[in-house]
Amino acid sequence: MGKEDIKTRMPQQKRGIETRNRILAAARTLFSRDGYNGTNAKEITAEAGVSVGSFYAYFKDKKELFMELTHGNMKQEILAMLDQMQDLPLEKIGKQETIRHMIQLIADIHNQDPEMHREIEAMKYNDPDILAFDEELNDHFNKRFISFLEHFEDRLRITDLEAAAKIISCSVQETIHAVRLFDSPISEKRLIDALADMIHRYLFR
Numbered sequence: 414m415g416k417e418d419i420k421t422r423m424p425q426q427k428r429g430i431e432t433r434n435r436i437l438a439a440a441r442t443l444f445s446r447d448g449y450n451g452t453n454a455k456e457i458t459a460e461a462g463v464s465v466g467s468f469y470a471y472f473k474d475k476k477e478l479f480m481e482l483t484h485g486n487m488k489q490e491i492l493a494m495l496d497q498m499q500d501l502p503l504e505k506i507g508k509q510e511t512i513r514h515m516i517q518l519i520a521d522i523h524n525q526d527p528e529m530h531r532e533i534e535a536m537k538y539n540d541p542d543i544l545a546f547d548e549e550l551n552d553h554f555n556k557r558f559i560s561f562l563e564h565f566e567d568r569l570r571i572t573d574l575e576a577a578a579k580i581i582s583c584s585v586q587e588t589i590h591a592v593r594l595f596d597s598p599i600s601e602k603r604l605i606d607a608l609a610d611m612i613h614r615y616l617f618r
Contacts, residue, residue, distance in 0.1 A: 433471045435461040440478050445528035449479060449536060476542075483533065483546050487526070491550055494522050498557040508565060508617060513609035515558070519585050520601065523593040531594045551582050558582070562616070570618050581612055 439461035443452040454475055458468050472478040498515055523530050537544040555578040562574050571577045588608050591597040597604065 429471075432461075432463055432467050435463060436468060436471065436478070437482060441482055441526070441529060444479065444482070444532055445526060448532055449475075480542060480546075482529075483543065487529065488546070488550070490525060491522050492553060494518060494525075495550075495553050495557055498554075498561065508568075509609055509613040511561065512612050512616075513605060515561070516585055516588070516605050516608055516612075519554070520589050520593060520605065523589050527593050534590065534594060551586075554582050554585075555579060565617070568617055571616060577616065581615075584608065584612070 436457060440452070440457045443457055443460055447456075452475070454468050455465060457475075457478070458465050468478075472481070495518070497518060533543055533547065537547045555575070558578040558581060559574045562569065562577070585608065588604050591599075592601045592604055
């Protein structure tokens with residue numbers, strides 16, 4: 414099931430909309446707490462305070478519900494935060510500080526719901542739909558970062574902007590995962606400062 418196949422049933426009445434939203438909210442809580450494999454439809458409906466029949470009135474199964482959470486709620490939240498990259502005052506705060514702001518932005522995205530992000534990270538290695546979701550968000554970041562690089566093209570050491578953006582995206586993700594998902598013994602500030610310095614030295618003359 415790819416993202417184009419997600420066709421959850423949308424209620425038209427206020428009561429149905431509220432019920433569906435309660436199911437989504439309960440599912441996000443349980444997926445974050447117990448993981449995808451540790452959660453079932455019966456537990457979700459109990460948490461939401463609705464009947465099992467209500468669950469299947471709006472979602473075919475647990476997988477469809479999970480994909481609705483990622484491609485609906487979470488995707489919009491993450492894309493909105495990534496779009497803030499284009500509003501950074503590049504010339505005013507300088508190249509390295511801009512890079513640091515971008516890294517911090519990614520960290521803040523993971524801080525929205527670290528448990529849910531941890532579950533997505535674990536699932537993407539075995540689920541092609543979750544992998545596609547992750548790659549779509551990475552692609553959005555890469556495009557935003559390439560746009561940033563184009564402002565300073567005459568000062569760059571590198572020439573392949575697409576490859577550079579991909580390398581930096583991977584580096585940023587791994588660093589933020591170490592901080593937000595896996596409790597690194599090195600503080601977030603130290604890691605972000607070091608990563609911003611490394612990226613700046615890699616990119617610019």
